[in-house]
Amino acid sequence: MSSLFSKQAIIAGPGFNRWLVPPAALSVHLCIGQAYAFSVFNEPLSRVIGISSPAADDWKLTTLGWIFSLAIVFLGLSAAFGGKWLEKVGPRLTMFVAACCFGGGFWVAALGVHLHEIWLIYLGYGVIGGIGLGLGYVSPVSTLIKWFPDRRGMATGMAIMGFGGGAMIGAPLSVLLMDHFKSAESVGVQESFLVMGSLYMVSMLIGAFTIRIPEPDWQPEGWQAPQIRNKMISSQHVHIDQALKTPQFYLLWLVLCLNVTAGIGVLGQASVMIQEMFKGSVTPAAAAGFVGLLSLFNMGGRFFWSSSSDYLGRKNTYFVFFVLGALLYASVPTLGMHGNMPLFVLFYALIMSMYGGGFATIPAYLADIFGTRFVGGIHGRLLTAWSTAGVFGPVLVNYIREYQLAQGVAKADAYNVTMYIMAGLLVLGFIANLLIRPVHEKHHIQHQEFDELDGNFPRKTS
Known part of the structure; x- marks a missing residue:
């Protein structure tokens, strides 16, 4: 099993089409970009008990606002500490852990809704999901840069554009699922969390198992690194x-x-x-x-x-x-x-x-x-x-x-x-x-x- 996740196992063979790598990156970034659309859950979460209108024991919007804030904080922290680990173990294992954390975070948050325990939602989406956000955000970036030495900016733009567009998928999907699951006993958030967690985990796992990295010093066929005339572009590496x-x-x-x-x-x-x-x-x-x-x-x-x-x-x-x-x-x-x-x-x-x-x-x-x-x-x-x-x-x-x-x-x-x-x-x-x-x-x-x-x-x- 360990060999499946090693860096050696994901080195691409001769003739590998590098254009298969951006879709793997997008399959992760389009999922984690849902974070920008989390606010669509805030109003329904404020009436989980009252259903049609907030009850006395329902959560206030100020309390719910911390869910997104925690996710962003842990995005930054996990990216900062996980980035070095990423370089050691490679993008497949990092993307796998990101998928488990982001999808699993939705499941823990769903349990929090079911038990009406806000700390479980903080832990699920905010902490565990936030770790998935950070690891998922940085996982494909260095890989894309190595596959596209001739177009570094375009390569990173392809993936990070997905993070910006993730909310455009996440927002309508969330509304659609809540409308489908809502009833006289439920606002539909718990069920939506379970479905979205599963969908996002599967999509991110597909990215994790299709990602490949090039051989050291690999170059695109027919392309030669130009003589660097711009002093701002280094041919050396810094740890x-x-x-x-x-x-x-x-x-x-x-x-x-x-x-x-x-x-x-x-x-x-x-x-x-x-x-x-x-x-x-x-x-x-x-x-x-x-x-x-x-x-x-x-x-x-x-x-x-x-x-x-x-x-x-x-x-x-x-x-x-x-x-x-x-x-x-x-x-x-x-x-x-x-x-x-x-x-x-x-x-x-x-x-x-x-x-x-x-x-x-x-x-x-x-x-x-x-x-x-x-x-x-x-x-x-x-x-x-x-x-x-x-x-x-x-x-x-x-x-x-x-x-x-x-x-x-x-x-x-x-x-x-x-x-x-x-x-x-x-x-x-x-x-x-x-x-x-x-x-x-x-x-x-x-x-x-x-x-x-x-x-x-x-x-x-x-």
Whole structure:
């Protein structure tokens, strides 16, 4: 059994079609992307006892809000600690564990609904499911980069686009299942959790057992690695632990954190914001459509910008994010003041495309700076920036808005200061990106060290 999960067992043979790897990655990312749609369960969960309306003993929405927060926290923690393990054992075992945790987390959460014990839902979806999220997120990334050395950005974009699109499948699937299972005795959440956990586990297991990794130093047929003229693309490799000793890691951490902070805070308030800034002109249904449009641009931007970075370069792509993003954020208050809704919607759609693009471009950026050998583990450590931004962004937007309202500022103008602060954060991101330089050669792994650090790939001798 152990041989089935070893790295040696999943080395692709001659003639393997590398285009079979992206579907394996998508089969995982389209599942775990459901996390973005978990909010559809909150309202039904608030009336598990009362069924038609909340009863006295039902959970409050503030209590239920912690389920998603826990999942994101454990996503970051498991990615940070599991990334190094991923490089040691390979993507199959990591994806297998991710499938068991994410699917099994739904089952434990279903038990929590049945027993009406909120701690079991926290444990199931928040902790166990969150671990599955983190391991599933990082598992395919380094593999794709190794299969597509000629298109690193496109490769990571294909998988991470799936995470952005997972909610577009998860939300309607959740609603469909709850409608099917609801009755006079049930809101349908418990049964939906059991079915979704099973479906997601099967899909992720298919990805785990179809994933393959290339031989060391494999190259696409007919392709030769070009002479590297861009000093920002390294042909050397840096070990996971050594990467933490470089200033480049922390600058890239800031680059990701600031880009995500600026986007995620607004994303959570998009519906309320457009209704308040254009009071009387936007209905709740239209605001929901606005949120859906932002989700589409978030997903599409992951593929478009990461693929574009193969031609623009990763550093230049982030320069576009920071310069264009800052200009767009700084322009939003003026658009609201003049009631220019079409440009307002367009500007936010572009902002969300760059928000998603930042997630998809960062793995290729890491591969350029630190090499491809340990990029999965390094990417996992860097995702703590996402966990930080996931807390900092919404808090920043919500508290500044409340302060503005307390000072007597009209609701339509309560976001103006926030938009300028977001623009300022992107300026800081521009500076951090500007400071990134190639890693000093003292951090590079020497060839004779590969045997010890990557023991499943013994170097061939002639």
